[in-house]
Amino acid sequence: MIGVVDYGLSNVGAILNMLKKLGVPALASDRAEALERSEKLILPGVGAFDAAMARLRELDLLAFLERRVRREGVPFLGICLGMQVLAEASAEGGMAGLGWIAGRNVRLRRDGGARVPHMGWSDVALTADEPLFRHLPANSSRFYFVHSYCLEPADPACIVARCGYGGGFVAAVRLDNIRGVQFHPEKSHRFGLALLGNFAARC
């Protein structure tokens, strides 16, 4: 059972639909008690950094996440804003992030005429050996993005995917059981299906 944290900052429907198509049991909730029995957690999110952290605090989910993910080691996948909150802070807001991955979020660069927000499909270069990307082509995978900020981790060892848009940014990170992807697997058809399938089966 995968628990999708529904803290009101994104449409969990698409994620639930994709998991349903994969035949993976899942539930969405904003309550720790309901999410307690899930063996893996997904944290989605679209919108502003401060709004996300404030909501998580309001819903009393911070302690829950800290325990389940960091102490008890439950596999975790942050999507889009859900990846950005893994960092310590964001240039977008003033609140502190979860701080699970050292680094902060910065605004996307606009090299080569790239526009911000970055909206659309872009190629992503994937690191081999990362179970989340099993069977996905390392150099011709693409995913759907909608974002203006990106995570800059302090330790490059946790980078598992990059995207060249706007001069380049980190598209995915991993630290032990904690993973984050800047793109939207639930909007990335066969690439997203493969990735979520891997998260369910291999992570």
Next chain:
Amino acid sequence: MTSAVARPYQVCVRCVMDTSDPAIAFDERGVCNHCRGYDAALARLPPPGERPAALASLLDRIRRRGRGRDYDCVLGLSGGVDSTFLALKAKQWGLRPLAVHFDSGWNSEIAVGNIERTVKRLGFDLITEVCDWPEMRDLQRAYLKASVLDADVPQDHAFIAVLFRAAARAGIGTILSGHNLQTELVLPDDWVHAPGDWINLRAIHRAHGQAPLRRFPVMSLFERLWRERVQGIRFERPLSLIDYDQKTAMAEIAAELGWVYYGGKHWESVFTRFFQTYYLPRKFGIDKRRAHLANLVAAGQVTRDQALAELGRNLGAGDEPADVANYVRKKLGFDEEELARIMAAPRRSHHGFATWDGYRRPLLRLRRLLGGETRAA
């Protein structure tokens, strides 16, 4: 449907048909009636040495009937192996087919992709008969609510009607059929209901349908007879006259036409896949693969052991069967509870509704008198 009498389980020693066909009969050696039927049908074909000549004259017939017209035959394309292979052969034989696709609203992407690649690479013209989806949905819902065995009759019936009408509209005298002895002869009467039975279709719709059937192609046996005998539209089945091996055929169309396999017989239609992997096995205890594999065993294309191994594999293995059932539910407008009720409802016989039995024998006799085959498709 014959009522299930408790008989001990028995499986044919030669093919793999078993007592899940309630009417199966075994001889003293343990060989079933389907094997004997296959042998008999084989014996009715021209002997192997004469088949090339028989094929040549069949093709000549088609060409002659089609002379002076844009196309000499109609070829139903579903994206499946038989019709795709037939299309390739038609090209090789120099025929000029009009490809006809019947869109029942259930096309899988693989089917659609296969059809596209086939017509593009062979340079065939294509027409599509698009079924009125709300009417098809209403009719399929009616069949499921009626709790009868052959919920795939709506698609099968419409397909044949569409081929005849397309041929008539285009002034074409031949329907080229991929039907073949090697893979499609074995089929217990208790596992299907004749798709041509338009009376049964209308009766089931009358009882359980919610909207009038207006655009849906319903073809009576009268209409069929008219089109065959008066308009002169004939089915021709060349695949039985060649060395049709399904495995080699699949490899050939994959190589020549970029054909992609979709995992199961007739799974070009998502509904048929649901019907064969979910509805039929769970509600009626019938696994149609058994008949198909039995045919292949009888034709010497797979061994009995291979067939038994295949049957041991999970039905619907490959993709996501839950996804298929969910999608079918969604499209037909049933929620989970309603579908569960349908699956649990007691089985009803097609004969609980009006059938063509009263008409059929006299009409078939008439058909024979007018000079034709003894088989009604």
Next chain:
Amino acid sequence: MLTRPRLIPCLLLDRDRLVKTVAFRRPRYLGDPLNAARIFNDKAADELMVLDITATDEGRPPNLALIGQLASECFMPLTYGGGIGELTQIRAILRLGVEKVVLGTAAAERPGLLAQAAATFGAQSLCVAIDVRRRLLGGEAVTVRRGRRIIARDAVAWARRLAGEGAGEILLTRIEREGGMQGYDLDLVARVAAAVEIPVIAHGGAGRQEHLAEAILRAGAAGAAAGSLFVYQGRHRAVLLSYVNDADFARLFPPAALPAGSG
């Protein structure tokens, strides 16, 4: 690197029936929209657009049940338009998982709606439809209500105005070319694309895959939407859904041709 060129199947709905028109007229029945969405999803179409072309005329609100079903089969961005005239409708549609909504007639007949929607939902959720045709006595007309009501005489000025009000992108349709499969009105596309900062999606006229590349590489469109090209096959216009496979995409958009090596 920029984002990948966008090739967008654009499906037209008459209630719950998929149809295809020619120059906005003579609708021809194509089948079930849900199955079409599923097929395009399986073809890995990068996004899908669905427009209800009779909702506004018939005074019908968007069919949320159908939209919800379509969204559940689309694992790529879905854009919906047709009959949208209220903020509440936009909210409800976006909640169903739809990525963007298209404002057509409402952008002209409900002043203020576009700006309000942009402030509430963000420009990136809002696409505006600009339908252009020739005027009887010469010159061009921007129309709403399926080509029947002229609301402006200069497509570029109108586009600039809507962009200023908060539109996130423009669906630019040349009415006469729709369903004709003879190519887009590249001149129109180029003029509008040059005039605004937001993405312009060319629509109306695609008949060959090369047309898609023309609109993007030559006329500066960010995306190319097509109906007939993706739903018809062959000279009899047989209904058969198709898209652009990876090999054809690479041929149409070779890395060298794309600005700053986008991908």
